[in-house]
Amino acid sequence: MSVKECGHHHCDDKRPVPWVIAAVVGFIILILFVIFLIWLILRPSKPHFILQDATLLAFNLSSSPATTSAIEPPSLTPSTITITMQVTLLARNPNDRIGIYYQKLDVFASYRNQQISLGTMLPATYQGHKDVAVWSPFLYGTAVPVSPYVCQSLTQDQNAGGMLVNVKVNGRVKWKVGSWVSGKYHLFVNCPAFIRLAGDGIGATGPAIKYQIMQSCSVDV
Incomplete structure (x- = not known):
């Protein structure tokens, strides 16, 4: 070698x-x-959201009675929820040197992790340093089908005198530093709102009831 x-x-x-x-x-x-x-x-820092109040204009749980025939077995039309409410959301930018662009923000109501209203789009908004933005959208849900579990939970909540509705925001944000603007980031906000139910609060449309909540929301960016 x-x-x-x-x-x-x-x-x-x-x-x-x-x-x-x-x-x-x-x-x-x-x-x-x-x-x-x-x-x-x-x-x-990510923006801070507060649910200031919620005005319940209508809330109705309805289900059709069972139908029978000589040929088909008994059937029950799924229960539905109809809801109309207005909420006031406050968003604060805690940053001293960073602006925030809010884009394509949808607000909707949820109960027991089931969406019970359509999404209401908020106007695109720019929030400067330490600025505050306030929105007061209406949330509508007409004859939204719900599972039997939701119906049972609503009955229990009615007996307890109140229910927990979550007001959620889903959308996009951009950060602005000087003349530089970042790409889009997903924003998800969850605001719990405890709504009191008096008497037969589920099943009838009555006078509007405004609840002062002032509840901090969880924010994920």
């Missing part, structure tokens, strides 16, 4: 030169430091 001799010439070394490794590591550390410095200066 022959042995390669380099003589007075140096053999080619395939290993990375130490100063190249040091330069790459230094560049990565510099990038991380810049990112950390930007975060330290801007201190970005």
Whole structure:
């Protein structure tokens, strides 16, 4: 077996030169430091949402009686919910140096994780530093089919004197720093609202009832 001799010439070394490794590591550390410095200066925070009040204009649970025939077995038309309510949502931008663009925000009501109203779109809004935005959308749901579990829960809530309705917001936001505007980020807001039910509150349309709630909402961006 022959042995390669380099003589007075140096053999080619395939290993990375130490100063190249040091330069790459230094560049990565510099990038991380810049990112950390930007975060330290801007201190970005997600917006704060508060559900101020909810006005219940109509809330009705209805189900058709069972129908029978000589040929077909008894059947029951699914129960439905009809709801009309107006809510007041307040959004605050807690950032000192970051503006927020709200885009394609849909608000809807949910009960027991089931949507019971159509989505109401909020107008596109820009929120400057420390600014506050207020929306008062109407939420409508007409004869929305619900599961038997929801009907049972509603009956239990009526006996208890109140129900928990979640007002949810689903949409997109952009961040603005100086003249720079970020890409779109998904925004999801969940606001619990406890609605008191007096007497036969489920099943009839009565006078509008306004509930002062002032409930903080959970926000995911």
